[in-house]
Amino acid sequence: MGWIPEIVQKENIRLAWAKQIWSAFKLAQERFKQAQMQLEEAKQRASQISLQFEQSYQERSTLTETLHKQEAKLTLLQEQLQQSTQQIAQLRTELEGIKQERKHKHTIVPHFQLEKGSASVKIQEFSFEVVTLNNWGQPINCSINKAQYFQEHLGNNVFLDMVYIPGGTFLMGSPEDELGRESNEGPQHPVALQPFYLSRFPITQAQWRVIAQLPQINRYLNPDPSNFKHPDTPVEKVCWYDAIEFCARLSQLTGHKYRLPSEAEWEFACRAGTTTPFHFGETITSNLANYDGSYIYGSGTEGPYRQQTTPVGYFQIANTFGLSDLHGNVWEWCADSWHENYQDAPADGSIWQLDESNNSRVLRGGAWYCLPALCRSAQRHWDQADHAGSGTGFRVVCFTI
Incomplete structure (x- = not known):
């Protein structure tokens, strides 16, 4: 039997409505899935942000802790720097007092203690700069000192400056813990010396040439023996006997008795009251002395290596006695025979001789x-x-003026 038209129409309406509901349900279901995915992504982002925040917080805590530690270290360093500054100021004050005391002692030693020679001289005064270095080779003190001297006119407008070295007592040799020490530098022993005069610089080529042209006393002197030619650089390539002949001719020319310094006189004059490895202090720099600056001493720094002698007084500094070029430039002959150590060495600074x-x-x-x-x-x-x-x-010593 056929459908009644009204029923068919109603069923079609219901079917259409059911389709609409299904379509709406499918759409809602799809949107729900998308919302779930977005929610999941949001959760993941939130988790990442939370992790990053936690890491940032930890880093901040670490940085804050480090900052506090550095601030504490900085405060400690500032306190140490202040203490060091105060100590340096105190040491400078003490050093100045010592210098003034030494200067006073030097000036009150009468020159009549020296033996009188046949020729009179004029005692003069000169100024010079003294530099003290720290352990790293940096200047920590510069001062202007004065010393007494006299001049010998050798001829041809050539002069020899002789600096007054006050008498005194010092500890000769080096302590066992000094860097670079050799066994022949001991044992350390006190030596007491009388005042004397010592040439301000090593003998120059100009001075040598004038004396070498004087009449021979015991041996011939080559007037131009040096390897590095310059009138103001030290004479070199001279043997000990040549130096003895130079002193003999110089004595005859001037009327004053000249000789090579004893080893004790040389070290006393070089130290000039210091007990450090160099009269500069604990180290040395080739900006102040002529040696192989490619190498360092202690905590010092490298410097130029000139590979030749330099004019005397080139660095325009001296020790507190007013002597220059004691460290480097040329080795300097002493009057003494060689001894393997200081056992039984003279205590009065005299020349220590062995048999001929x-x-x-x-x-x-x-x-x-x-x-x-x-x-x-x-x-x-x-x-x-x-x-x-x-x-x-x-260089030469004089005891008679």
């Missing part, structure tokens, strides 16, 4: 080609008396 069969003589001060340790105040070296090297010169 010993041809070895003492050298002091180091040279332009030496490592810095070889330029120390206590460093000892020797050579045969008849040998003349390109780094060997000398």
Whole structure:
């Protein structure tokens, strides 16, 4: 039997309505899934943000803790710097007091203690700069000092400056813990010396040439022996016997008695009251002395290596006695025979001789080609008396004025 038209129409309406509901349900279901996915993504982002925040918080805490530690260290360093500054100021005050006391002691020593010679001289005064270095080779004190001296006119407008060295007592040699120390530098022992005069610089080529042209006394002197030619650089390539002949001719010319310094006189004059490895302090720099600056001493720094001698007084500084070029430039002959150590050494600073069969003589001060340790105040070296090297010169002592 066929459908009644009204029923068919109603069923079609219901079917259409059911389809609409289904379509709406499907759409809602799809939107729900999308919302779930977005919610999940949001949760993941929130988790990431939370993790990043936690990491940032931890980093901030770490940085804050580090900052507090650094601030504490900075505060401690500032306190130490302030203490060091106060100590330096105190040391400078004490040093100035010592210098003034030493200067007073130097000036009150009457010159009549020296033996009188046949020729009169005029005692003068000169100023010079003294530099003290710290352990890293940096200047920590510069001062202007004064010393007394007299001049010898050698002829041809050439002069020799002789600086007054006050008498005193010092500890000769080096302590066992000094860097670069050799066994022949001991044992340390006190030595008491009378005042004397010592040449301000090593003997120059100009001074040598004038004296070498004077009449021979015991041996011939080559008027131009040096390897590095310049009138104001130290004479070198002279042997010990040449230096003795120079002193003999100089004495005859001036009427004053000249000789090579004893080893004790040389070290006393070099130290000038210091007890450090160099009269500069605990180290040395080739900006103030002529040696192989490619090497360092202690905590010092490298510097230029000139590979030749420099004019005397080139660095325009001196020790507190007013002497220059004691560390480096040329080795300097001393009057003494060589001894392996200071056992039984004279306590009065006199020349320490052996029998004439010993041809070895003492050298002091180091040279332009030496490592810095070889330029120390206590460093000892020797050579045969008849040998003349390109780094060997000398300076002279006078006891009669």
